[in-house]
Amino acid sequence: MIPTTELEQPGHASLRRLTAAMPKAELHLHLDGSLRVETALMLARSRRVDAPATYEGMFRALVGPARMASQAELLTRFDLPIALLQDAESLEQVTAELVESKAADNVRYLEIRWGPALHVRRGLSVDAGIAAVCRGAREAAVRTGSIVRLTCTALRSHAPAEALELAETAARFRDQGLTGWDLAGPEAAVPDPLAFRRAFAAARAGGLRITLHAGEWGGAAQVRRALALDPERIAHGPGAADDPRLMAEITLRGVTLDLCLTSNVQAGIVASVVDHPLARLHRAGVPVSLSTDDSTVSDVLLSEEYVRAVEENGLTLPELWAIDRHALDxxxxxxxxxxxxRESFERWAAVVPELGGSR
Ligand SMILES: [Zn+2]
Structure with missing residues (x-):
């Protein structure tokens, strides 16, 4: 008799190969949560930031535990990377490196988001910080052939007037690839995003497209609050699955939930990837995409997240492929x-038998 492990291993390995080769689109990815460990070590040394000096120590400082008590605890993982990214050179470098890392995992389209107001402690202006990230993204996109767009994130913990000013500044970078506007940060402390409605209005008026974080605390009620800002997409929002009327409304309005399996387990809002409502939401017709949130804090590649979606969450390969292509929509x-x-994604699938193509 063949041991069970030998029967299962090839399945896992071929799935791993398939999701690695699959052209992917990632919509929900934070710059400060995706720093390379080697780069963090270099920045800590050169910027004289108090931080671990060994690879092991830095890895433990940057990567979050598999499970934390709350979103608030997860957010503490960003303190060190933000301290390391306080000048234009570091922001440009880590942006370029993130595009390159993602290209190596066949993420052909990616949106990177970050909070420019968090990177001004050493005198960098918001304008210069945004320009640096735009530069890093543009240069790496040319080198890798990836398509990159940027999203400016305002923080719930900052004053609404500051967010308004940020929105007006961000909109001036629209022709440099900054196309989105987002709100993130501690939901329990600042639950109502409507406090930032003027910033959202300014971003919209400036031509930016609207998303915001919701449901890393507070479940379906927080997702409903986010809808009041009329976003095209919501970052997270798995709690919507607990409220059939809310699911119907999201579907009717065509709002996409940019879901993240590993990160949601870390933040303690789902018990496990098995219990995540990704497959249930997709099968109910709710538009969803799948992202890592933070490639370093969650220590996960998008191709690995895709494997988990199939093996642990129960998506079929065609369902996973549909979700991947929906991210482009x-x-x-x-x-x-x-x-x-979309044409290049379809050309790839046309020769993949697992997705109905023929070699
Ligand atoms: Zn996020």
Missing amino acids: AAFAEPEVINLL
């Missing part, structure tokens, strides 16, 4: 760019 990029990407 929901992307904050110009239709002509997306059409070209």
Whole structure:
């Protein structure tokens, strides 16, 4: 008799190969949560930031435990990376490196988000910080052939007037690839995003497309609050699955939930990847995409997240592929760019038998 492990291993290995080769689109990815450990060590040394000096120590400082008590605890993992990213050179470098890391995992379209107001402690202006991230993204996109768009994140913990000013500044970078506007930060402390409605209005008026974080605390009620800002997408929001009327409303309005399996387990809002409502939401017709949230804090590649979606959450491969392609439909990029990407994704699938293609 063949041991069970030998029967299961090839399945896992071939799935791993398939999701690695699959052209992917990632919509929910934070710059400060995705720093390379080696780069963090270099920045800590050169910027004289008090931080672990060994690879092991830095890894433990940057990567979050598999499970934490709350979103508030998860957010403490960003203190060190933010302390390391307080000048234009570091922001440009880590942005470029993130695009390159993602390209190596065949993420062909990615949106990177970050809070420019968090990187001004050493005198950098918001303008110069945004320009640096735009530069890093643009240069790495040319080198890798990836398509990159950027999203400016305002913080719930900052004053609404500051967010308004940030929105007006961000909108001036629209022709440099900054196409999205987001709100993130501690939901329990600042539950109502409507306090930032003027910033959202300014971002919209400036041509930015709207998303915001919701439901890393507070479940379905927080997702409903986010809908009041009329977003195209919501970052997270798995709690919507507990409220059939809310699911119906999200579906009717065509709002996409940018879900993250590993990160949601870390933040303690789902018990495990098995229990995550990703597959249930998708099968109910709710538009969803799948992202890592933070490639370093969650220590996960998008291709690995895709494997977990199949093996632990129960998606079929065609369902996973549909979710991957939906991310292009929901992307904050110009239709002509997306059409070209969609064609290249379809060309790949056309020769993959597992997705109905023929070699
Ligand atoms: Zn996020």
